[in-house]
Amino acid sequence: MSEIVNHKHTVDEVLDLYRKGGDEQYFGEAISQTEHALQSAWLAEKAGASPVIIGAALLHDVGHLLHGMGEDIAEEDIDAKHEAVGAAYLAQRFNTELVAAVSLHVLAKRYLVGTDPSYAANLSPASVHSLELQGGPMGAEEAAEFAKKKAATGAVALRRWDDEAKVVGLKTPSLDHFRPYLEASLRR
Ligand code: FE
Numbered sequence: 001m002s003e004i005v006n007h008k009h010t011v012d013e014v015l016d017l018y019r020k021g022g023d024e025q026y027f028g029e030a031i032s033q034t035e036h037a038l039q040s041a042w043l044a045e046k047a048g049a050s051p052v053i054i055g056a057a058l059l060h061d062v063g064h065l066l067h068g069m070g071e072d073i074a075e076e077d078i079d080a081k082h083e084a085v086g087a088a089y090l091a092q093r094f095n096t097e098l099v100a101a102v103s104l105h106v107l108a109k110r111y112l113v114g115t116d117p118s119y120a121a122n123l124s125p126a127s128v129h130s131l132e133l134q135g136g137p138m139g140a141e142e143a144a145e146f147a148k149k150k151a152a153t154g155a156v157a158l159r160r161w162d163d164e165a166k167v168v169g170l171k172t173p174s175l176d177h178f179r180p181y182l183e184a185s186l187r188r
Helices: 002-021 033-046 051-059 062-066 082-091 096-103 105-115 117-121 125-134 140-147 152-164 175-183
Strands: none
Touching: 002 033, 002 062, 002 175, 033 051, 033 152, 033 175, 051 096, 051 152, 051 175, 062 082, 082 096, 082 105, 096 105, 096 152, 105 117, 105 125, 105 140, 105 152
């Protein structure tokens, strides 16, 4: 019984970050953090992703809601390492598959830019700018190493939804719609 209560509490605590702080603009884009999270998760759901990867898509930028550096960090040329901040927070609450997909989603961007020219051509200006702060495209050797990681496939898929999830005014399901995916991904 108490475990169920705790799990409910954990999911509420995480969703509250999006309810309270998620109105901040998604860096350099015209939508909010919460809209971006919902669009990412919805794309994952429509693509038939596993519950854990849908949960990861919803929470992939949670680090931006945690680090308290305000919304202008990319413009100030500071890389806040939001994927590491987010993964550390999530690791206390969710399973390793979800945490790994979140922690690798920035590397997945460097991987895709290094291996898929059509991907690079479609990045938004804000995303091109942050890529430089994140270390630029992967070389062939680094890309081959990255592809061997167990979580690479999920992280790369998540990354592609992440990049698409910037549509101004798009209607999506609510945060509560995605709650079961988070419940299914809790740390046991
Ligand atoms: Fe994102």
